[in-house]
């Protein structure tokens with residue numbers, strides 16, 4: 475790198491600030507005093523808003539503690555644009571005595587702040603994260619191969635999964651990928667596409683849970699100019715964009731019922747109508763749907779159409795939780811670390827042991843995030859347990875929860891959690907530290923009527 479490039483890199487102190495306008499503007503103004511240039515995006519950011527900010531390496535997201543899981547989804551979505559972004563959280567309503575941070579929190583963020591912000595500390599933290607991200611980006615930029623998606627793991631479960639993927643890629647039927655959050659459903663969908671004879675076509679992915687209900691219809695099916703107030707231009711929807719390729723419908727369980735009908739029609743006759751038009755357009759795309767919820771239970775609850783389920787479920791692949799193939803943890807960890815930075819990072823025996831005891835509720839995503847965070851935070855080349863944000867208490871508590879969960883969380887405990895959380899299943903599952911899928915399974919097993 476010549477002197478000019480070096481200077482440019484030092485001066486390039488850009489930081490993405492994700493949040494509501496007023497808060498983001500306030501943070502940006504303060505950061506300017508420390509020579510940081512904040513580029514704001516809203517929480518409903520679209521691709522146009524993001525595309526000219528791709529050079530950024532660090533980001534701040536401002537959110538309330540009640541929005542933790544929503545924020546993780548947003549970060550996951552942004553990851554498809556910014557592959558190597560180091561995230562810092564700013565909480566609007568943190569109270570050290572009362573606030574309970576979600577177990578996944580430390581796997582998403584390198585650090586967190588709350589109002590009133592100490593901007594000197596925030597600036598130092600940004601400096602550190604920016605420097606480390608610089609090293610990461612250079613490394614990734616050199617390796618074309620890293621763009622290729624691969625499933626890591628030598629266990630029987632992952633080998634079996636690879637074999638299924640191989641078979642499924644050779645046919646053109648719809649596929650339903652199920653499994654807990656972070657087990658690699660999106661990754662498998664991308665691999666199926668890459669291995670199929672549609673590989674030269676587009677791979678389009680849409681998260682049905684991340685879009686407001688009134689936007690999903692036009693996002694999926696497109697619209698004509700003037701179809702509704704605000705439709706200034708024609709818009710080609712995701713299904714049409716995926717013509718000759720593959721469309722991944724992520725979080726299919728969140729698709730509103732009325733759109734489930736439209737999707738079913740599409741799967742039957744492979745034609746769509748853009749909003750505001752009666753013309754049928756033929757589209758040739760393969761559908762892969764993914765969900766971490768129990769769709770059969772959603773059918774019983776009247777939230778998911780049975781006919782659509784059977785259409786999508788022609789091939790069903792259930793991805794294993796990381797805790798059921800712990801023998802892959804070392805390989806996964808070493809591979810992720812080797813992608814992280816130029817300097818070699820070593821896992822000590824003690825760290826590895828702790829990683830094998832921990833039950834990874836957020837699965838491979840959590841493992842990857844914790845290692846990315848550790849790569850930024852570690853003071854030397856040996857990664858220890860605290861660099862991973864795992865202390866021994868947390869590991870034991872987590873192991874206990876999961877072993878309880880797999881043995882017996884009794885009816886009373888389930889009912890109490892449902893009651894405490896005003897029938898909010900996500901919150902009740904979180905209280906018991908189990909996934910929603912497991913929660914529904916247990917509810918079913920205990921014959922509890924929700």
Ligand SMILES: Nc1ncnc2c1ncn2[C@@H]1O[C@H](COP(=O)(O)OP(=O)(O)OP(=O)(O)O)[C@@H](O)[C@H]1O
Nearest residue numbers: 624625626654655656657658659660661766838839
């Ligand atoms: N076996 C694996 N080998 C390599 N990387 C993996 C593996 N499984 C998951 N990952 C990585 O873990 C992260 C999470 O995976 P992915 O987004 O595919 O999970 P998911 O099951 O779709 O989660 P969600 O239900 O929350 O959308 C990604 O970065 C993915 O590349």
